Amino acid sequence: MAKSKSAYSEPGKLGKPEHHIIVVWVDNEAGVLARVVGLFSGRGYNIESLAVAEVDRKKHISRITIVTSGSPSVIEQIKLQLKKLIPVHKVADFKRNDPNILFKELALFKVVSSKKNREKAQKACKKYNSFVLDKSKNSFVIQVTALRREIDKLIETLSPLGLVSTSRTGAVAMTRGSEIFK
Amino acid sequence: MGKLISGAEIVFKVLEHHKVEHIFGYPGGAVLPIYDELKNHKTIKHILARHEQGAGHAAEGYARSSGKPGVLLVTSGPGATNAVTALTDAYMDSVPLVCISGQVPTHLIGTDAFQECDTTGITRPCTKHNWLVKDVNDLAKIMDLAFEVATTGRPGPVLVDIPKDIQFKKTNFILKSSNKKKLNGKSSPNGKISSSDLDNVINLMKKSSKPIFYTGGGVINSGPDASKSLRELVSLTGFPITSTLQGLGAYPGDDPLFLGMLGMHGTYEANNSMYSCDLMINIGARFDDRITGKVDEFSPKSKKIHVDIDPSSIGKNIKVDLAVVSDVGSFLKALNKRIKDKHKDFLNSNKQNISKWWKDIDKWRQKKSLSFKNSKEVIKPQYAVQRLYELSKNQDTYITTEVGQHQMWAAQHYKFNKPNRWMTSGGLGTMGYGLPAAVGVQIAHPDKLVIDIAGEASVLMTMQEMSTAVQYKLPIKIFILNNQYMGMVRQWQELLHEKNYSESYTEALPDFVKLAEAYGCVGIQATKPEELDEKINEMINTKEPVIFDCRVDPAENCFPMIPSGKPHNQMLLGPEDEKEEVSDEGKTLV
Numbered sequence: 001m002a003k004s005k006s007a008y009s010e011p012g013k014l015g016k017p018e019h020h021i022i023v024v025w026v027d028n029e030a031g032v033l034a035r036v037v038g039l040f041s042g043r044g045y046n047i048e049s050l051a052v053a054e055v056d057r058k059k060h061i062s063r064i065t066i067v068t069s070g071s072p073s074v075i076e077q078i079k080l081q082l083k084k085l086i087p088v089h090k091v092a093d094f095k096r097n098d099p100n101i102l103f104k105e106l107a108l109f110k111v112v113s114s115k116k117n118r119e120k121a122q123k124a125c126k127k128y129n130s131f132v133l134d135k136s137k138n139s140f141v142i143q144v145t146a147l148r149r150e151i152d153k154l155i156e157t158l159s160p161l162g163l164v165s166t167s168r169t170g171a172v173a174m175t176r177g178s179e180i181f182k
Numbered sequence: 183m184g185k186l187i188s189g190a191e192i193v194f195k196v197l198e199h200h201k202v203e204h205i206f207g208y209p210g211g212a213v214l215p216i217y218d219e220l221k222n223h224k225t226i227k228h229i230l231a232r233h234e235q236g237a238g239h240a241a242e243g244y245a246r247s248s249g250k251p252g253v254l255l256v257t258s259g260p261g262a263t264n265a266v267t268a269l270t271d272a273y274m275d276s277v278p279l280v281c282i283s284g285q286v287p288t289h290l291i292g293t294d295a296f297q298e299c300d301t302t303g304i305t306r307p308c309t310k311h312n313w314l315v316k317d318v319n320d321l322a323k324i325m326d327l328a329f330e331v332a333t334t335g336r337p338g339p340v341l342v343d344i345p346k347d348i349q350f351k352k353t354n355f356i357l358k359s360s361n362k363k364k365l366n367g368k369s370s371p372n373g374k375i376s377s378s379d380l381d382n383v384i385n386l387m388k389k390s391s392k393p394i395f396y397t398g399g400g401v402i403n404s405g406p407d408a409s410k411s412l413r414e415l416v417s418l419t420g421f422p423i424t425s426t427l428q429g430l431g432a433y434p435g436d437d438p439l440f441l442g443m444l445g446m447h448g449t450y451e452a453n454n455s456m457y458s459c460d461l462m463i464n465i466g467a468r469f470d471d472r473i474t475g476k477v478d479e480f481s482p483k484s485k486k487i488h489v490d491i492d493p494s495s496i497g498k499n500i501k502v503d504l505a506v507v508s509d510v511g512s513f514l515k516a517l518n519k520r521i522k523d524k525h526k527d528f529l530n531s532n533k534q535n536i537s538k539w540w541k542d543i544d545k546w547r548q549k550k551s552l553s554f555k556n557s558k559e560v561i562k563p564q565y566a567v568q569r570l571y572e573l574s575k576n577q578d579t580y581i582t583t584e585v586g587q588h589q590m591w592a593a594q595h596y597k598f599n600k601p602n603r604w605m606t607s608g609g610l611g612t613m614g615y616g617l618p619a620a621v622g623v624q625i626a627h628p629d630k631l632v633i634d635i636a637g638e639a640s641v642l643m644t645m646q647e648m649s650t651a652v653q654y655k656l657p658i659k660i661f662i663l664n665n666q667y668m669g670m671v672r673q674w675q676e677l678l679h680e681k682n683y684s685e686s687y688t689e690a691l692p693d694f695v696k697l698a699e700a701y702g703c704v705g706i707q708a709t710k711p712e713e714l715d716e717k718i719n720e721m722i723n724t725k726e727p728v729i730f731d732c733r734v735d736p737a738e739n740c741f742p743m744i745p746s747g748k749p750h751n752q753m754l755l756g757p758e759d760e761k762e763e764v765s766d767e768g769k770t771l772v
Contacts, residue, residue, distance in 0.1 A: 006678075006747070007674055007678075009474070009476045009477065012476065012478040013478060030314065030316075031302060031303075031306070031314075034306065042307050076497060077497075080498075081494050086310070086311040
């Protein structure tokens with residue numbers, strides 16, 4: 001028999017990874033984000049992006065939106081482990097390709113280039129709800145809201161056109177229609 | 183308006199409210215106000231350890247043997263970091279602990295002050311929850327909540343970090359009994375067990391011809407009534423039962439329906455039954471990797487039922503067919519009632535159904551997988567544990583262990599008949615756990631026989647706690663199976679690393695008899711099998727703490743074992759078995 005050199009068992013078959021959006025409602029108290037993020041890093045889960053802010057000022061509830069990937073059993077564990085944290089109120093989980101879910105990221109781009117290239121850049125941004133926030137004689141700062149992959153693509157397009165700085169948020173998500181997640 | 187009292191006094195008020203009688207700890211600069219207040223609270227006795235890790239394990243031993251939460255009091259910085267091993271140990275083994283740590287004054291937090299560390303940051307992953315108290319008005323509420331979190335749901339450790347200025351500050355003491363925030367629904371799983379769940383369980387039980395109960399520490403944690411209900415359930419069904427390391431004692435170890443412990447060093451019959459069963463009923467166990475081995479080949483033909491209080495334990499390692507989130511005690515009670523009400527004749531009508539299964543099990547039993555070749559010249563460690571059991575079983579004995587071969591031999595050869603009598607570090611595997619745990623057990627049960635079955639390497643890690651035992655006149659017995667090796671490390675090196683015994687031999691060991699005398703307790707040494715009984719009796723009859731240096735065969739390995747990466751039906755039974763052959767010859771069951 002081939003001998004294993006370990007006191008631990010060998011890895012079993014892994015499920016196929018899926019992208020999920022996990023939304024967590026938490027008490028906005030000191031250290032709560034560290035608890036959530038620490039749970040992910042401590043148990044080896046992925047965080048692709050993260051967005052957090054207080055959404056209910058009276059009850060001090062923050063909403064954390066995490067884009068993650070993992071096999072179905074890992075996603076299930078993420079939810080169950082999150083629900084065990086004391087400051088967590090509820091946890092929602094959506095597949096990234098779920099058509100009933102809206103999600104958006106916001107990005108700011110600074111472009112420094114010739115007039116011609118700046119016009120090209122502005123045009124490229126146009127279909128992503130773009131706003132020019134600041135202008136100077138050789139630059140502008142523009143805001144777009146779009147999907148992650150659209151922003152990725154936009155960065156590629158803008159690079160040769162004088163993109164010098166990029167700032168982007170994590171995704172935020174919401175269900176379509178009148179329903180809310182309880 | 184009521185009298186203003188200090189933060190330090192509030193700490194004790196809440197401890198009194200929760201009827202805490204003992205706290206384990208070690209003073210230091212940042213907790214001095216709390217230590218100053220101690221004198222005013224006569225119902226609370228402080229046990230001074232010699233190291234915060236020792237205080238933590240003592241609190242664990244206290245909690246596990248009494249069912250009450252253990253309370254730990256340490257100072258900031260090194261006091262808190264020394265407690266981390268014990269907190270992690272308690273987290274892994276679901277032991278309720280409330281750790282109170284001092285912190286530098288609030289205005290110094292974040293300045294790298296003397297004995298400052300980020301205690302809540304460091305302990306966040308090894309506690310159920312922790313708090314840094316920044317306002318004395320929150321202290322009572324937080325302290326109260328700490329007990330709630332530690333003791334409800336799946337129990338575990340919590341930590342309250344209290345800056346020194348908060349301990350001095352005065353406020354009104356208000357502790358509303360209805361103060362309990364619902365913990366966002368976490369304190370208890372929604373109590374009711376649906377009758378459809380129960381019927382589903384019973385249906386699966388009726389259909390099964392190869393059932394097995396696989397029970398764990400959850401049964402112990404649920405309280406003594408859960409163990410009673412488990413015994414009733416087994417007698418109502420006639421099904422075989424096996425237990426994890428942590429579950430030992432929930433079901434009588436000498437009962438014929440009990441197959442012994444399962445897992446890496448479990449019995450042949452328990453592991454083969456787990457592999458071959460068609461219905462596995464997991465009650466309060468968590469499919470730990472020492473139990474499952476290779477998960478893809480774990481019990482491939484069975485339907486699996488899992489009852490656990492912690493939803494995240496279900497489906498984490500092994501997918502199950504029927505999940506019930508419940509306190510196991512309430513579940514067992516409800517299931518027994520359902521069987522008695524609706525299926526009165528379950529046992530007899532089902533007997534035929536599982537008779538072939540019992541024959542299979544008997545065949546596996548005949549391998550006598552716990553047997554070993556005894557010797558007249560040297561003490562075999564298994565023999566030593568067996569003699570210890572025989573000579574102490576007539577009294578209500580509490581056993582703690584360290585971690586390693588001796589721990590597995592204790593689990594295999596010491597038979598437990600009651601819950602809360604067996605305290606061992608299973609999840610974290612903390613060498614040095616057993617001696618301080620024995621201190622805590624003896625505090626909770628001053629008149630009972632408390633024995634730490636130890637290895638010489640483990641016990642040296644927390645040996646200083648003998649001084650604690652002597653101070654409080656705790657007659658704990660440290661029974662060291664001394665083989666001069668880190669035995670389990672040596673065993674793995676022999677089996678998997680071509681006998682390269684890299685750093686697993688201790689070249690210089692203390693003279694344990696003299697060491698005992700230096701601590702002010704009694705030292706006994708046994709080197710030959712024929713003197714063992716007399717010396718063990720001497721130990722048991724000594725009214726003081728004892729260190730027993732039992733010199734055992736240094737080359738003995740712990741069998742049976744599931745080699746790594748193998749499924750349960752491919753166990754090694756003994757040294758002759760390495761060529762995949764099962765040879766029973768030359769082995770005798772002593």
